[in-house]
Amino acid sequence: MVILEMNENGHKWEKQNLVTLTSSKGGYDLYVCANCGIKGKSYTPGFIEIAERYRNKAMGCPNCERTKVVRVTKCVAVGKEFEALVPGSLHTVVPPPPGQNNKRGEWVMGATEPVLLLFREFTYVD
Ligand SMILES: [Zn+2]
Known part of the structure; x- marks a missing residue:
């Protein structure tokens, strides 16, 4: 029990x-x-x-939708949207925009819109 x-x-x-x-x-x-x-x-x-x-x-619902947070390790993308994605910064994962998916990485909010962080550019935070 x-x-x-x-x-x-x-x-x-x-x-x-x-x-x-x-x-x-x-x-x-x-x-x-x-x-x-x-x-x-x-x-x-x-x-x-x-x-x-x-x-x-x-002990842990296998299907629960927990908020996922990622820590940027490096981000090779440049531009205004990516300015906050500096190494060590934490970002909440957002759903992929319409027509996109999260097969190559996770989407987080950039300066004004969701941007894709590739899997080699971040680690998950518990
Ligand atoms: Zn459950």
Whole structure:
């Protein structure tokens, strides 16, 4: 049994029952994570109990959309948009612009618009 705080570990809990359920341990609500599908029971508001077989997933939702941050190591692109992308600077990853993708790197905000940092130009920050 794993007990988590419901707002931690990246899960997106959705209550499954309209009326509180009961077991030998008392009343509880059944929740399913909309991201990874694991189930849990909440006996105490804000806390959720998860079966042992889900332990690995419970510790960190595998499908959660965490904000990604990158640290620039070097940026070979030049121009006004890239002025803030100096080595050591931190930038939040933004979604690729329409028609673009993130196969070659990650998009971050330049001076006025998203710019592509290539994979060899940054490292991920936890
Ligand atoms: Zn999850």
